[in-house]
Amino acid sequence: MLLLIFYAGKERYGIDSTRVIEVVPSVSFKSVPHAPSYVAGLLSYRGNIVPVVDLSALIGGAPSKALLSTRVILVEYVGADGGEHILGLLAERVTETLKCREEDFKPPGIVASESPYLGDLFVDEEGMIQRIEVDAVLPEELRKSLFTETEKVADALSGN
Amino acid sequence: MNIKTKFMLAGTVFCVVLSIAAVWADSYFLQSIFFNEYKEKAKILLYSMKAVRAQAGTVIRPKATELIGDGFVTELQSTSYTANGVFSKIPKEDRYGLSFRTASIKPRNPDNRANEAEAEIIKMLDDMHEKGQKPAWQGFRKLNGAENFIIAVGEVNEPSCMKCHGRPEDAPEGMRKLYPVAKDDGYGHLVNHVESAEIVAIPVAAVEASVGKLRIYSVVISIFILAIALVGINYFLNAIFRPVRRVTDVAQQIAGGDLQGASESLDAYYDGYSRQPEQTEEQPKESDETGKLLNSFNTMTHNLNSLVGQVQNSGIQVTTSATEIAASARQLEATAAQQAVSLNEVSATSNEIFATSQQLTGTMGEVADMVSGTATLAGQGQNGLSDMEQIMRRLVKATTTFSTRLSAINEKANNIGSIITTIAKVADQTNLLSLNAAIEAEKAGEYGLGFSVVAREIRRLADQTGVAAQDIEHMVTAMQSAVSAGVMEMDKFSEEVRQGVEEVTGVGGMLGQIIAQVQELEPRFEAVKEGMQTQSEGAQQISEAISQLSEAAEQTRASLQEFKSATVQLNEAVQGLRNEVARFKVSGA
Numbered sequence: 001m002l003l004l005i006f007y008a009g010k011e012r013y014g015i016d017s018t019r020v021i022e023v024v025p026s027v028s029f030k031s032v033p034h035a036p037s038y039v040a041g042l043l044s045y046r047g048n049i050v051p052v053v054d055l056s057a058l059i060g061g062a063p064s065k066a067l068l069s070t071r072v073i074l075v076e077y078v079g080a081d082g083g084e085h086i087l088g089l090l091a092e093r094v095t096e097t098l099k100c101r102e103e104d105f106k107p108p109g110i111v112a113s114e115s116p117y118l119g120d121l122f123v124d125e126e127g128m129i130q131r132i133e134v135d136a137v138l139p140e141e142l143r144k145s146l147f148t149e150t151e152k153v154a155d156a157l158s159g160n
Numbered sequence: 161m162n163i164k165t166k167f168m169l170a171g172t173v174f175c176v177v178l179s180i181a182a183v184w185a186d187s188y189f190l191q192s193i194f195f196n197e198y199k200e201k202a203k204i205l206l207y208s209m210k211a212v213r214a215q216a217g218t219v220i221r222p223k224a225t226e227l228i229g230d231g232f233v234t235e236l237q238s239t240s241y242t243a244n245g246v247f248s249k250i251p252k253e254d255r256y257g258l259s260f261r262t263a264s265i266k267p268r269n270p271d272n273r274a275n276e277a278e279a280e281i282i283k284m285l286d287d288m289h290e291k292g293q294k295p296a297w298q299g300f301r302k303l304n305g306a307e308n309f310i311i312a313v314g315e316v317n318e319p320s321c322m323k324c325h326g327r328p329e330d331a332p333e334g335m336r337k338l339y340p341v342a343k344d345d346g347y348g349h350l351v352n353h354v355e356s357a358e359i360v361a362i363p364v365a366a367v368e369a370s371v372g373k374l375r376i377y378s379v380v381i382s383i384f385i386l387a388i389a390l391v392g393i394n395y396f397l398n399a400i401f402r403p404v405r406r407v408t409d410v411a412q413q414i415a416g417g418d419l420q421g422a423s424e425s426l427d428a429y430y431d432g433y434s435r436q437p438e439q440t441e442e443q444p445k446e447s448d449e450t451g452k453l454l455n456s457f458n459t460m461t462h463n464l465n466s467l468v469g470q471v472q473n474s475g476i477q478v479t480t481s482a483t484e485i486a487a488s489a490r491q492l493e494a495t496a497a498q499q500a501v502s503l504n505e506v507s508a509t510s511n512e513i514f515a516t517s518q519q520l521t522g523t524m525g526e527v528a529d530m531v532s533g534t535a536t537l538a539g540q541g542q543n544g545l546s547d548m549e550q551i552m553r554r555l556v557k558a559t560t561t562f563s564t565r566l567s568a569i570n571e572k573a574n575n576i577g578s579i580i581t582t583i584a585k586v587a588d589q590t591n592l593l594s595l596n597a598a599i600e601a602e603k604a605g606e607y608g609l610g611f612s613v614v615a616r617e618i619r620r621l622a623d624q625t626g627v628a629a630q631d632i633e634h635m636v637t638a639m640q641s642a643v644s645a646g647v648m649e650m651d652k653f654s655e656e657v658r659q660g661v662e663e664v665t666g667v668g669g670m671l672g673q674i675i676a677q678v679q680e681l682e683p684r685f686e687a688v689k690e691g692m693q694t695q696s697e698g699a700q701q702i703s704e705a706i707s708q709l710s711e712a713a714e715q716t717r718a719s720l721q722e723f724k725s726a727t728v729q730l731n732e733a734v735q736g737l738r739n740e741v742a743r744f745k746v747s748g749a
Contacts, residue, residue, distance in 0.1 A: 097598045
């Protein structure tokens with residue numbers, strides 16, 4: 001199992017690489033007015049409009065810094081409509097992968113209702129890495145509204 | 161005790177003494193007169209008796225012998241018998257107390273036997289006769305226990321006497337019958353010897369009695385005269401001392417200070433005198449000493465009156481003046497003390513001035529030396545500055561060159577920076593690529609294993625490249641900032657150097673001016689130094705003068721102290737004088 005490592009604040013987190021479509025450089029996003037603060041904006045990826053969620057803002061509260069190592073992880077995401085979607089996760093210092101085994105993960109023992117996306121923990125020589133459950137990243141309300149509206153927007157775009 | 165009493169006493173004593181002396185002299189004189197009188201009487205008696213004996217011996221006895229023959233009749237033939245008989249016929253009261261005896265040491269009549277004293281006298285007379293002197297003696301002797309004056313004349317035995325008084329056988333028959341020879345001591349007389357004497361005795365007591373009677377008279381008379389004399393003296397003294405007493409009373413009033421009373425007394429005296437001139441027996445006539453004395457007293461009293469009045473007034477004035485003087489002296493003393501203090505301060509200040517000006521003189525010399533040294537140094541500094549100016553100008557050029565070079569370096573560094581950025585981007589993209597490759601390899605499963613290793617290696621290289629590029633970038637950035645800082649510093653330095661050059665030029669000019677001014681200063685310093693010297697001397701002189709003045713002030717103060725005490729004494733003296741003078745009651749004062 002390959003974990004894509006990123007940082008939110010000073011903590012290390014990991015995303016299962018099987019869910020990752022591609023890591024792309026961070027570009028300037030189309031901003032979404034009235035969206036929650038952890039929504040970085042919209043990204044055009046190979047003709048698809050991809051909503052981008054800022055993991056640093058979501059987990060740590062502070063938006064990601066504009067560095068070369070701050071990249072957008074594109075993941076497969078099953079929307080509320082049941083269709084396959086692409087979700088962009090903006091994270092800092094996305095430069096490393098880590099090879100590990102599924103059985104080495106251990107549950108954290110505490111799950112907060114506000115952060116259901118924080119999964120099991122893996123321990124290496126540098127400390128603990130928490131796995132991010134991609135499916136639980138977005139709140140239910142947002143997931144519904146997000147992808148229905150994107151679909152419409154995408155339709156509108158494709159229609160043009 | 162007043163003078164009159166003294167005079168009276170003295171007069172009395174004198175009179176009494178005189179009277180006693182007179183009485184004593186009188187009685188002595190009387191005694192001698194009486195004695196002489198008695199002596200004369202005694203002599204007359206003695207020689208009368210002798211004459212009687214002579215008559216009996218030379219006239220009656222021879223005739224009787226012729227008639228009687230060999231017989232002996234005592235009444236006719238004994239001279240002693242005749243003499244004794246004549247004496248006994250003199251009445252006792254007419255004898256004046258005198259006694260007469262014919263004493264013999266070899267008497268026929270035992271009644272005529274000389275007693276012890278008489279025998280002694282007879283022996284003395286015999287001795288006198290033997291020496292060729294007249295056998296007569298007079299003097300005091302004690303007879304029968306009473307003091308007597310005795311006059312004795314010895315009988316010298318003649319050869320004719322020997323018939324009856326020689327040998328008994330030569331004596332007449334009748335005599336031998338009448339006086340038996342055995343019992344008769346009348347024989348054995350020696351020729352030319354004195355063996356009997358006529359002795360008249362004057363009892364001293366009788367003389368004394370006569371004298372005593374007269375002495376009583378004399379004393380009575382003396383006392384009488386004394387009494388008269390004393391009464392006379394008293395009268396005389398009264399005549400003298402009554403006016404004197406008045407004067408004395410006035411003098412006592414004057415002495416008691418009652419000048420007014422004295423004046424009134426004198427006036428009253430004069431008034432009484434002028435009103436009743438006939439009643440005052442001791443009128444003070446102008447010519448009289450007492451009158452003159454009274455006049456003098458009057459004048460004196462008036463003069464004293466005015467004098468004492470003036471003295472009293474003067475005393476008050478003097479007291480006032482003395483008090484004022486004392487107050488003034490006190491003020492003066494206070495002023496003098498203040499002066500002394502001020503003088504001390506001035507002296508101290510002037511000493512300080514002296515010290516300071518001496519220090520200043522020294523300092524001035526040092527300053528002058530320093531100034532000339534400064535001028536020299538300033539000259540050297542000016543030369544140094546012009547050298548420095550040239551060096552700085554060169555430095556400005558060099559700085560400009562250096563700045564240019566630095567700009568070039570900066571540009572190069574910028575180039576390096578862009579290259580590094582490119583490298584960093586490449587490395588980043590390589591990393592991204594390797595990431596995606598790794599993900600893809602993972603997705604490929606076992607087929608992607610080898611590729612995943614390659615991807616990891618690529619990513620490591622990319623990471624290393626990125627890190628190196630980052631390092632280089634950091635270095636370049638540091639260099640660039642250093643260079644741009646250096647350029648800025650250089651620019652600033654260059655500007656400062658330029659300013660420095662200008663300042664150096666300005667300083668050089670100023671130094672030139674300073675040198676000129678300092679050179680001008682030198683003679684002035686000399687003048688100032690001389691002035692300071694003079695001032696120092698002046699301050700010293702002032703200090704000495706002040707110290708003399710201070711001593712003078714101290715002396716003045718001491719004098720004032722003395723003056724003050726003198727004033728106090730004066731005041732006391734005047735007070736005493738006033739107290740003394742106040743005793744005088746003054747009329748019209």
